[in-house]
Amino acid sequence: MILVYDGTFEGFLTVVFECYSRKLEPTNICSEKNLQEILFIGKEYITTETSHSDRVWKGLQQKLSTELKQMPYSAFLSGEVGIEMALLNFIRMAFTSPVHIEGNFGDMDVLMVRKAARRVMKEAMRMLEFIRFQRTLDNIYFAPISPDFDVIAMTLKHLKERFADQMWLVYDLKRDYGFFYNLKSIEEVTLNEKSFNTSNGAVPLNLLQEEEAVYQTMWKGYCQNITIRERLNPKLQKQHMPKRYWKFLPEKR
């Protein structure tokens, strides 16, 4: 039997809840979006129920060590094929085991979950590295991004702490939503009308502060001059800073 959910993390946790309460043994768990019709295998749609997902999440929290409390969520965001089943097995193991199981790297489900989570955390970290703000005329620092995974929420705490005295907007072009900080709080926004280039997020010059172009040029010049030409190593550069981020970087445009 295939269990189908709405694609959200809450939806997935509801599936886990159902597996426990109705003793289900699914052969696969699949979001609506990824569902492919397969003959002869029954499927059931599970409706998201936040009270159920909350219970699973709270229970799971008590089974995880402090530094890994968010880890299953990160793994889920990876959207990897088969991650739902690995997570289900992981959660079942965590609930049954008297000891923490996160270190059980010899188990293929645990290993898959840990590796997926690591990949997602790395992408979130890369956002902190490669986000670039442009200062607009209405004095908002605007940063377009398009991460491989939906990690925008993981950057907010850092950005709020660091850029506490400037208004900023981080916008995910791929998923068409973002977060705006108004000096007091952060709110989720979706822009209906976009005054910027929707593929690389560039804002037209007439909507930017005059100093913006100057800073971008100076930064670009700086990056060129800090390079040691006798040691050029483009392979290493791309390894640390994959090309897919380059369209957002003034020094690489």
Next chain:
Amino acid sequence: MNETVQEKLNILADAAKYDVSCASSGNNRSNTQGGIGNTLNCGICHSFTDDGRCVSLLKVLMTNHCIYDCAYCINRRTNDRPRATLTVEELVDLTIGFYRRNYIEGLFLSSGVIKNPDHTMERMMLVAKKLRIEERYNGYIHLKAIPGASPEMITKAGIYADRLSVNIEIPSNPELKRLAPDKSYKDIYGPMNLIKDNILVNKEERQKFHHTPAFAPAGQSTQLIVGATPESDRQILSLASDLYSGQRMKRVYYSGYLPVNEYDQRLPALKAPPLVRENRLYQSDWLMRFYRFTADEILTPDQPFLDLEIDPKLAYALRNLQLFPINVNTASYNMILRVPGIGVQSAQRIVEARKFRTLTTQHLTKIGVVMKRAKYFIISNELPSSVFDLPSETLRRQILLSEKPKKKSQPDTQLKLFSFGEVIQLPAPVSSPNKILTA
């Protein structure tokens, strides 16, 4: 902000590029009410230049004018180059402007020496002070301590900076004196010891009085130029080891010597910087910092130089075959760390995972162990036991052969200057090289 600032920035970034340090790590500093910025213990890189090095801090000289004439430095007094000086205000505006756009983690300010060391140090300190107090800036600041500056001025600088550093540059005192007649180890170790002592005293005080301002909480670092002078790798590593334990350095950087002053006869002629050697030194440094090796284990007295063909960890294993093979299911973490093909992450995973089951080769591969290398050094039921009987030389050849038949690369110039086993006095130099910060 205008074209002149941009020109000056280009000149002073170019002049600062030979300092390899770029770390923004080592300190957690929270933002303050109404302030901007914070620092993270792990540090963050924000870009990577075409040479593959990370850009974390705005690394720039305050000025590239200098009263000194060090042979290895591009900013030496006698060089005819464009010179520039950024004012305190310009440096502050640049730092804040870049920081607000998330280009950088902070400022790394160094400088040529103008008038005298104390005057130079004071102006650098003023930049940090203005950032911290007027701009309420809590991001990272790394200041170069100028050798010869007064203890009072260095102490002041340490209050505003996260990290202070003094570059040793030349790994032995006689060679330093030959290449930089104005400097000596005394001038370098003076501020270094002062910083070390201040950090220690400050730590104690902060335990007693909560509000004592932190002094250089991210510690100090230094840099050694490799290949400009005839010191052996063993000398360099033992110096680095002393710096880590004695001076409590957070980092020692190695900089392969680049011929910047080709005309200077005191420096050797190199076709290209000794990148392989530099890389091997970094690998050895990692072995000391993360793999629990001592300098004496990496290079023994009869082996003054690192093997350029194989990495120092493999070289150690081949020299000490009597220690292997080990059983990953029972060996200590320390021993697992010494197996070629197993890194820190794999070693940690092995130690955790073996609590749950006996690990097989398959598990190890999935965990991330490089089996084609590790298989000669670990026991597992599935491996043929014959591989453990090979003599060291045969094993070495076999491993080299099995790992990518890569294109024949340019031989490291170091090979021509030094032969393994003995240090040869450098021939009278023909061209020149490295420079690093003037400080």
